[in-house]
Amino acid sequence: MxxxxxxxxxxxxxxxxxxxxKEGEVLRSLKRPTLAQRGREALINRLVQxxxxxxxxxxxxxxxxxxxxxxxxxxxxxxRGIVFNPPNLKGWQEVPLKDxxxxxxxxxxxxxxxxxxxxxxxxxxGAGRGTGxxxxxxxxxxxxxxxxxxxxxxxxxxxxAGEIGHMTLVKNxxxxxxxxxxxxxxxxxxxxxxATMQELLERHRIKPKEAITVExxxxxxxxxxxxxxxxxxxxxxxxxxxxxxxxxxxxxxxNPEIFVLSGGVTNLGEYLFGPLRDEVxxxxxxxxxxxxxxxxxxxxxxxGVTGAARALLLRSGRS
Ligand SMILES: [Zn+2]
Numbered sequence: 001m002x003x004x005x006x007x008x009x010x011x012x013x014x015x016x017x018x019x020x021x022k023e024g025e026v027l028r029s030l031k032r033p034t035l036a037q038r039g040r041e042a043l044i045n046r047l048v049q050x051x052x053x054x055x056x057x058x059x060x061x062x063x064x065x066x067x068x069x070x071x072x073x074x075x076x077x078x079x080r081g082i083v084f085n086p087p088n089l090k091g092w093q094e095v096p097l098k099d100x101x102x103x104x105x106x107x108x109x110x111x112x113x114x115x116x117x118x119x120x121x122x123x124x125x126g127a128g129r130g131t132g133x134x135x136x137x138x139x140x141x142x143x144x145x146x147x148x149x150x151x152x153x154x155x156x157x158x159x160x161a162g163e164i165g166h167m168t169l170v171k172n173x174x175x176x177x178x179x180x181x182x183x184x185x186x187x188x189x190x191x192x193x194x195a196t197m198q199e200l201l202e203r204h205r206i207k208p209k210e211a212i213t214v215e216x217x218x219x220x221x222x223x224x225x226x227x228x229x230x231x232x233x234x235x236x237x238x239x240x241x242x243x244x245x246x247x248x249x250x251x252x253x254x255n256p257e258i259f260v261l262s263g264g265v266t267n268l269g270e271y272l273f274g275p276l277r278d279e280v281x282x283x284x285x286x287x288x289x290x291x292x293x294x295x296x297x298x299x300x301x302x303x304g305v306t307g308a309a310r311a312l313l314l315r316s317g318r319s
Pocket of ligand 1: 166180183
């Protein structure tokens, strides 16, 4: 009986591997640094080693494993299992990762974009459980996105669907890592909210004693609404408004049942979510917000591996 699934969530900083059952419960998991600077071969060897260690710790043999789902930073061709030059991993120009891992592990492998995997994980076992359609936004250094419609990730014609972070919000706005200007990512990511704070601090000629981080901004905001606290609240509100505009646009376009937000920026709590929800209600068509849920993700670090396992269950056997 092949009742287990191996899964991985590969990030620029850490790799997480997990052993799951078919119901999507994480039975064992491991986390190790990616060490991306050591190159492609080293990363693949590390991943294979981690798969074997996860199996050993879980007391499960490879013959009991149905297949392997891998969440990996995009862009990629999920059908053919080819990775194209992810921005935070060097030396990954057109790598047939699916074939490479299938040869190493002798098991079917399915690749999924990391943001899509997180969306699928939250849909299957997290905040979106029981819904029919979900949009997930990951608010970290950048803004990632994933769209799940009728239980399946919507990949689009070239696998680029769900890149909400690069929706243009401001015509001639801040420059973005993608080369465009005014993208949501430049306003709603941790980098974006920090940039807004820096602008406000310069304008008010205030120099904080500690580094400007999302954590520090949360602390200042909670401390009160004058001085540093007031500016932090304002900067966070601006990020909430930007995210709210984007979500209203997506709500009108796709009319999903739920938006799930994850990542460090969501720790800013109601300072972020309050203005965000107000903005969505103000801008989206009334029917698009009727019963619409906008919530924090619940799976944390397990979202990516859970979604990667789901992708394997959905797609193995037909690829
Ligand atoms: Zn962009």
